[in-house]
Amino acid sequence: MTAALRLDGLSKTFPVGRGWLGKPTASVKAVHPIDLTVPRGETLGIVGESGCGKSTLARMLVGLLPPSTGSIEIEGAALDTADPTAFGKRIQYVFQDPISSLNPRKTIRQVMEAPLRHLHGMKRAEREARIREIFADVNLREEFLDRYPHEFSGGQAQRIGIARALAADASILILDEPVSALDVSVQAQVLNLLADLKGKRDLTYLFISHDLAVVEAVADRIAVLYFGSVVEIGPAAQVFAAPRHPYTKLLADSAPVVGRPLTAPEAKGSELPDPLNPPPGCAFAARCLRATEQCRSTVPRLDDTGDGTRAACFHPLDAPTA
Numbered sequence: 001m002t003a004a005l006r007l008d009g010l011s012k013t014f015p016v017g018r019g020w021l022g023k024p025t026a027s028v029k030a031v032h033p034i035d036l037t038v039p040r041g042e043t044l045g046i047v048g049e050s051g052c053g054k055s056t057l058a059r060m061l062v063g064l065l066p067p068s069t070g071s072i073e074i075e076g077a078a079l080d081t082a083d084p085t086a087f088g089k090r091i092q093y094v095f096q097d098p099i100s101s102l103n104p105r106k107t108i109r110q111v112m113e114a115p116l117r118h119l120h121g122m123k124r125a126e127r128e129a130r131i132r133e134i135f136a137d138v139n140l141r142e143e144f145l146d147r148y149p150h151e152f153s154g155g156q157a158q159r160i161g162i163a164r165a166l167a168a169d170a171s172i173l174i175l176d177e178p179v180s181a182l183d184v185s186v187q188a189q190v191l192n193l194l195a196d197l198k199g200k201r202d203l204t205y206l207f208i209s210h211d212l213a214v215v216e217a218v219a220d221r222i223a224v225l226y227f228g229s230v231v232e233i234g235p236a237a238q239v240f241a242a243p244r245h246p247y248t249k250l251l252a253d254s255a256p257v258v259g260r261p262l263t264a265p266e267a268k269g270s271e272l273p274d275p276l277n278p279p280p281g282c283a284f285a286a287r288c289l290r291a292t293e294q295c296r297s298t299v300p301r302l303d304d305t306g307d308g309t310r311a312a313c314f315h316p317l318d319a320p321t322a
């Protein structure tokens, strides 16, 4: 089956510093080459601490940032990553803070009309019908269309953010911390809505969040990012419950779940390596209690662990015994 999304060696390096004639003096590798296949209909959770490259990855996926290397394929067709307008119809972004992502001087109708007009060239009557249909799908009242973004609560605004993303008719949504700014009671409503829409519209989600419990609940698979690389990827039910990479275990231990036993730590410290001076081997080695000379000198590949997950580790944790 054709994958919804395929990344092949996608990476981003930022030039930094200003030297002679403004030339950059160094570079920061924000995202190391990532190979990833996301089947249609999957919700892939992406987790990792601040600075691990989540936003850079997301921004490359929606055309806000050109990749330094690699390619993006959607439904089997290569995207022209040098052309930001190639993205909108295929892949859309739902922001964490929907109110500030909407233009305060535009009514919701104007916000909704823009993708229908510019991406799909729809005429007025067609646009009206489409907006009505999308608003019904996200449980918003039509009278909201003539109001401005600041008139809405967080939950309503996030529904509008989702409605705007749906208007582009893209098959993939990047959900960047979509419920982090919402009250807990509203979070569940928005998560349920996202689940409904996925089934109804045959969507594929990349769900970025630092909230492991939310990711575990909504994702089919989870990818754990550390220092710009995927260090573990596997079924959501397994990744935190039975981590194979010591960093995944550190994350799981730092957000304990009732009923899941805590075991001995596998890591120390909390410092990320210096992005301007990355270590030659595994980026987690300096924090890892299992690290050996091999870890300090060689970058581990993301390999099958034999139990359905893949981990980039020379000394993965044992698989739990049944």
Ligand SMILES: Nc1ncnc2c1ncn2[C@@H]1O[C@H](COP(=O)(O)OP(=O)(O)OP(=O)(O)O)[C@@H](O)[C@H]1O
Binding pocket: 014, 015, 016, 028, 029, 030, 031, 048, 049, 050, 051, 052, 053, 054, 055, 056, 057, 275
């Ligand atoms: N424009 C830029 N120029 C230089 N370095 C950058 C730039 N954008 C990001 N970086 C660096 O790339 C790395 C990854 O940053 P990124 O913002 O993608 O991480 P993140 O996981 O999304 O963090 P957060 O959750 O805090 O947003 C960091 O070391 C960051 O400092």
